[in-house]
Amino acid sequence: MIAPVFFYSALIIMVGAFIAVLRVLLGPTVPDRVVGVDTLNTLVVAGMVLLGAAYDRTIYIDIAIVYAILSYIGTLAIARYLQGGLK
């Protein structure tokens, strides 16, 4: 009964993720694109938790946990590369 509400709010959050992808495509510098990717990762985690509630599947929320930690590792690797090489 309440499951369509979770589905449509996940859909609206994916519209916000598309707006973040626009910043990734037309960012003038490299850190702008990294900020866009970081925002995109957070929005994907929020949408994945909402889809897990909409479809009654707990496995989507587990995927959200792993995605959050892996995107953090990716962001740290790109930041270390930007500030002077991976040493």
Place this chain on the structure above:
Amino acid sequence: MTDYVTYLIYAFLGINIAFNLLGSFALHRFPDVYTRLHGATKCTTFGTIFAVLAVVVHALNELRITGDPKYLQMTLHSVVALIALLLTNPTGAHAIAKAAHLSGVKPAQAVVDAYEEKLRGGAE
């Protein structure tokens, strides 16, 4: 009784959608990297807290009605996802800001740049 729970879920989802859309519009309305990072990180973290709160309230309500332990599992895993996001998101934002400053992107309209003065070792 159930109506109050439904209105609570609607309110949490409304706050979630409003702050997440504000965070993604902040990427386009601010002039340089640091202000964009400020707006996007704060707003999306706050919005995701309310998304997880809505899922937790929904799952606890279903647990109260049906008694299925699947919903207790959904509650605990949502809280673990929220804790992972709350620990990693500000740390990643700090790393991006420091890397952007060290890679040569300066603040656009800044009057005082304390980190630049500290790097040069000037008058403190």
